[in-house]
Amino acid sequence: MEEVKATHLKIKTNSILDDYDVIWNQKLGTGISGPVRPCIHKKTKERCALKCLADRPKARTECTLQYQCSGHPNIVGVYSVYANEVQFPGEPLPRPRLFIVMELMKGGELFDRITKKKHFTEREAAKYTRQITAAVARCHSLNIAHRDLKPENLLFKDNSEDALIKLSDFGFAKIDDGTLKTPQFTPYYVAPQILEAQARKNLQGHVPGMPAYTYDKSCDMWSIGVIVYIMLCGYPPFYSETPSRQMTNNMKKKIMAGEYTFPTEDWKNISVEAKDVVRRLLDVDPTKRMNIVELQHHVWLQYEAPETMLMSPAILMDKVSLEEARLMHAQQLTNMRQPDLQITLKPMKTANNPILKKRLHNLASKNSLEPPEKSSYEDIENIGLQKLQDVILYCLTQNGNGNKEDNTDLQLCSLLTAAIECNQGVSELQEMLHRFKWNGSGFDSQVNKHDLAAAIDDLVLHRRQQIQT
Numbered sequence: 001m002e003e004v005k006a007t008h009l010k011i012k013t014n015s016i017l018d019d020y021d022v023i024w025n026q027k028l029g030t031g032i033s034g035p036v037r038p039c040i041h042k043k044t045k046e047r048c049a050l051k052c053l054a055d056r057p058k059a060r061t062e063c064t065l066q067y068q069c070s071g072h073p074n075i076v077g078v079y080s081v082y083a084n085e086v087q088f089p090g091e092p093l094p095r096p097r098l099f100i101v102m103e104l105m106k107g108g109e110l111f112d113r114i115t116k117k118k119h120f121t122e123r124e125a126a127k128y129t130r131q132i133t134a135a136v137a138r139c140h141s142l143n144i145a146h147r148d149l150k151p152e153n154l155l156f157k158d159n160s161e162d163a164l165i166k167l168s169d170f171g172f173a174k175i176d177d178g179t180l181k182t183p184q185f186t187p188y189y190v191a192p193q194i195l196e197a198q199a200r201k202n203l204q205g206h207v208p209g210m211p212a213y214t215y216d217k218s219c220d221m222w223s224i225g226v227i228v229y230i231m232l233c234g235y236p237p238f239y240s241e242t243p244s245r246q247m248t249n250n251m252k253k254k255i256m257a258g259e260y261t262f263p264t265e266d267w268k269n270i271s272v273e274a275k276d277v278v279r280r281l282l283d284v285d286p287t288k289r290m291n292i293v294e295l296q297h298h299v300w301l302q303y304e305a306p307e308t309m310l311m312s313p314a315i316l317m318d319k320v321s322l323e324e325a326r327l328m329h330a331q332q333l334t335n336m337r338q339p340d341l342q343i344t345l346k347p348m349k350t351a352n353n354p355i356l357k358k359r360l361h362n363l364a365s366k367n368s369l370e371p372p373e374k375s376s377y378e379d380i381e382n383i384g385l386q387k388l389q390d391v392i393l394y395c396l397t398q399n400g401n402g403n404k405e406d407n408t409d410l411q412l413c414s415l416l417t418a419a420i421e422c423n424q425g426v427s428e429l430q431e432m433l434h435r436f437k438w439n440g441s442g443f444d445s446q447v448n449k450h451d452l453a454a455a456i457d458d459l460v461l462h463r464r465q466q467i468q469t
């Protein structure tokens, strides 16, 4: 059998059908990359879960990183990965695909389980948090940031009372080894402490006594904070007054300012230790936010938490609010991953961004930092990429509505028009849209939003690589 080596993971090139029977007409769940199906190992008869991805570098990274984290009781294990050329019904040609065989999770998602509970206590919330923390600790100890930590990606092994929770879906995971990146919530702001670290690094070649900056890991910690908050009270810390599928500017401001409360009526019986965990995870300053080791040692997770009955199951039963909470969390994760689109700060000698130069100069002369103007080349690139990401997000959330094939979606057309305007001269975008029968103001034939999102995602990745070189 011929094998291609990835880091630690051997991607098999024989047919998956040599080793597994795939149950093509069943779905365990569906995500952006399509359905996850059951499959059965031909020799051992073990039932597993099979995820199929287009064979691209991003997908190989997903398999490799999940595989590296596998072997931990709170991470969904990857058993094997196959690279096969497969032609699905309706496709004109075979396409290169990756088939990821994973451990089967039979117990459903975290919040669905909580909803079904008659009695859910703070002690159980702490127990779940301990397991989520163990999963993230495994990733962070390998310098892997998950970056998509949301309740949908926390699955139970089975339906038993003490089933383990496991972290899945490493589609956004990346190596976070502390390389200096611009950590920020908007493309226009570079945090002063990062400029300071950069200035010191330029001066001394390294940053003595300064821990490796780990922005992506701190995003995982923020996510745990939101999940713990929801487990304890049933609603998210940041929410809009009026239900909305899109995150409003007002909400974004609240998140960036860390404006959330513990409404007395719902939180009066919850322990101070639990509130301290939330407070320290939702710190707006990623450098002050509790890290995974601190969380593991927090007193709330060290001892048995009180058996106070929580209202969360009843509140989470409201499907509309639950869906809104999920969407908001997903959108905020997208916002937090935004720094990926930023270039790494270059040493001053080679940096060609006049704004950064000016600001580093200001820093050196101990002047306070002003938010920069929005006109630099990189900012323009970032706005273009942000608009493309808006289209991806829209396609994905609309897919969730079952509205997958469509060419009459005016909102999609208007988001795309805005993205095109902000990406003038990007010929790959024009070519890609041409393939989707884009006529300048709409689509001439039905467009599969899932495919469109995947194609734009590839383009964003490529643009990002171009910007970084």
Ligand SMILES: Nc1ncnc2c1ncn2[C@@H]1O[C@H](COP(=O)(O)OP(=O)(O)OP(=O)(O)O)[C@@H](O)[C@H]1O
Pocket: 028, 029, 030, 031, 032, 033, 034, 035, 036, 049, 051, 076, 102, 103, 104, 105, 106, 152, 153, 168, 169, 170, 171
């Ligand atoms: N190992 C597994 N066992 C059982 N079901 C699974 C497993 N992995 C995934 N699923 C189901 O399939 C769904 C989609 O899986 P996953 O989140 O990995 O896919 P994705 O395409 O990356 O999704 P997303 O849209 O969340 O990024 C999950 O929400 C879950 O219901």
